[in-house]
Amino acid sequence: MANNYDVIIIGSGPGGYIAAIRSAQLGLKTAIVEREHLAGICSNWGCIPTKALLRSAEIFHYAEHAKNYGLKIEGSVTADLKAIVSRSRGIAERMNGGVGFLMKKNKVDVIWGEAKLTKPGEIVVSKTTKKPVEPQAPLPKNALGEGTYTAKHIIIATGARPRALPGIEPDGKLIWTYFEAMKPEEMPKSLLVMGSGAIGIEFASFYRTMGVDVTVVEVMSQVMPVEDTEIANFARKQFEKQGMKIILDAKVTKVEKSANSITAHVEKKDGKVEQITADRMVSAVGVQGNIENIGLEALGIKTDRGCIVIDGYGKTNVPGVYAIGDVAGPPMLAHKAEHEAVICVEKIAGLPNVHPMDKAKIPGCTYCNPQVASVGLTEAKAKAEGYDIRVGRFPFVANGKAIALGEDQGMVKTIFDKKTGQLLGAHLVGAEVTELIQGFVIAMNLETTEEELMHTIFPHPTISETMKESVLDAYGRVLNA
Ligand SMILES: Cc1cc2nc3c(=O)[nH]c(=O)nc-3n(C[C@H](O)[C@H](O)[C@H](O)COP(=O)(O)OP(=O)(O)OC[C@H]3O[C@@H](n4cnc5c(N)ncnc54)[C@H](O)[C@@H]3O)c2cc1C
Numbered sequence: 001m002a003n004n005y006d007v008i009i010i011g012s013g014p015g016g017y018i019a020a021i022r023s024a025q026l027g028l029k030t031a032i033v034e035r036e037h038l039a040g041i042c043s044n045w046g047c048i049p050t051k052a053l054l055r056s057a058e059i060f061h062y063a064e065h066a067k068n069y070g071l072k073i074e075g076s077v078t079a080d081l082k083a084i085v086s087r088s089r090g091i092a093e094r095m096n097g098g099v100g101f102l103m104k105k106n107k108v109d110v111i112w113g114e115a116k117l118t119k120p121g122e123i124v125v126s127k128t129t130k131k132p133v134e135p136q137a138p139l140p141k142n143a144l145g146e147g148t149y150t151a152k153h154i155i156i157a158t159g160a161r162p163r164a165l166p167g168i169e170p171d172g173k174l175i176w177t178y179f180e181a182m183k184p185e186e187m188p189k190s191l192l193v194m195g196s197g198a199i200g201i202e203f204a205s206f207y208r209t210m211g212v213d214v215t216v217v218e219v220m221s222q223v224m225p226v227e228d229t230e231i232a233n234f235a236r237k238q239f240e241k242q243g244m245k246i247i248l249d250a251k252v253t254k255v256e257k258s259a260n261s262i263t264a265h266v267e268k269k270d271g272k273v274e275q276i277t278a279d280r281m282v283s284a285v286g287v288q289g290n291i292e293n294i295g296l297e298a299l300g301i302k303t304d305r306g307c308i309v310i311d312g313y314g315k316t317n318v319p320g321v322y323a324i325g326d327v328a329g330p331p332m333l334a335h336k337a338e339h340e341a342v343i344c345v346e347k348i349a350g351l352p353n354v355h356p357m358d359k360a361k362i363p364g365c366t367y368c369n370p371q372v373a374s375v376g377l378t379e380a381k382a383k384a385e386g387y388d389i390r391v392g393r394f395p396f397v398a399n400g401k402a403i404a405l406g407e408d409q410g411m412v413k414t415i416f417d418k419k420t421g422q423l424l425g426a427h428l429v430g431a432e433v434t435e436l437i438q439g440f441v442i443a444m445n446l447e448t449t450e451e452e453l454m455h456t457i458f459p460h461p462t463i464s465e466t467m468k469e470s471v472l473d474a475y476g477r478v479l480n481a
Helices: 014-025 040-047 047-064 081-105 178-182 198-209 230-241 333-349 379-384 400-405 431-446 450-454 463-473
Strands: 004-010 030-034 109-112 116-121 122-125 147-156 160-162 192-193 211-217 245-247 251-255 264-268 272-278 281-282 287-289 321-324 362-367 369-374 391-396 411-417 423-431
Touching: 004 014, 004 122, 004 264, 014 030, 014 081, 014 333, 030 147, 040 047, 040 081, 040 178, 047 081, 047 198, 047 333, 047 391, 081 147, 109 400, 116 147, 116 369, 122 272, 147 333, 160 321, 192 198, 192 272, 198 211, 198 230, 198 281, 198 362, 211 251, 230 245, 230 379, 230 411, 230 423, 321 369, 362 431, 369 431, 379 391, 379 423, 391 463, 411 463, 423 431, 423 463, 450 463
Parallel strands: 004 030, 004 147, 030 109, 147 321, 192 211, 192 281, 211 245
Antiparallel strands: 116 122, 122 147, 160 287, 251 264, 264 272, 362 369, 369 423, 391 411, 411 423
């Protein structure tokens, strides 16, 4: 039967499209359904276009500070917002085109439309209610459309959307979600960012670097609440030096709108309320899974706090139905979605030795200035879990490469189990740490000990040397500080 597959995947984000490729590689007849944008949120509205914006901001920053590097730029450097946004959108288009190409290359059928599970092994695809993202590379020529499709295995990879606080719902004009923040038509003079998780702080960093007066309001007592407190505080001081205003232990309780600005009522811990007026506000209070209207109720698929409940291999409580990525719960990160995809499909294909997801070893990266990256336990969590720990630290000010680059504000912190020498966590802040963290992720995956890390040769001069020095510091053997 033409409409019958081994595996159908609903959603083509990093979870869905990686599942499709791996499934096809394993010889399974595979189709993927998408209603809006091939490549999902990550490539169209998330990971990639934000990094494009942040790159423009970074280059703007360097141009403004050219004289620190002995360079003169005649006249002032100006930002062309339209061109910056257009570059970011062009990159998103290239990414969605890339996924179209990969589907074709791997002989995965693309079905364009909105999918709903009707019974185990069956979905109905109807005309999409979503406006396809713009710009979008042409769909594969042989893309299929509305109809009923069957498969032995159905993987739900429908992703997530912005969460909204009651009474402070984004309106797309004055109160933005990441969609509007990603393609501003005009640069606001002032911006209030509600929430300092990765999404909020990346936008705060972009707009501040572009000269916008940015205030961040965070309900917790530190920025980037999931990060190690010492690292988050280090980053906060850098943000404040750049002129960002950060209000911690405070919540936005009400927003009044006027023609072209908002006034937020910000309630602090002591009950005092400060009114802050800004041109625009970004609501960055998290995301919620896309679990509605996909037939979960009819099939009795279990959900918990807005996400589908799965085991370590992506299986739901209903045989033949699986979930991966953001819709299957936190951490809501693209690389977590991709890894879950591979595990899920390999288990479906019956491969031996498929390891279940190990959430303790998922790195997290925030691409603000300075960048923040981490893996494993924070100092507070390690102590709360009862570990007797050794902590090592090394500052970028003592690293030759960081000084040569003019990037001497950063630090590495490593946490070891005193008893076994096991690396429990690594936390970095500073230039390019999102590229460095993988060294520690590999170390953790291989269950490397402190001894092995200390015997590893790191190239000189590199910022990565701070990683080794941090380990040496944990054992009283630091060399360059
Ligand atoms: C601003 C921002 C920045 C981010 N930056 C990073 C980052 O730097 N690093 C990182 O790891 N993560 C980042 N993320 C998170 C990352 O984008 C997500 O974790 C990732 O996209 C999740 O992948 P997914 O496959 O689960 O879902 P998604 O990428 O959300 O894809 C789901 C797809 O399913 C489709 N779909 C939904 N319902 C249906 C249906 N019924 N029928 C057909 N199709 C359907 C949707 O249209 C969508 O294309 C960021 C997110 C945002 C918003």
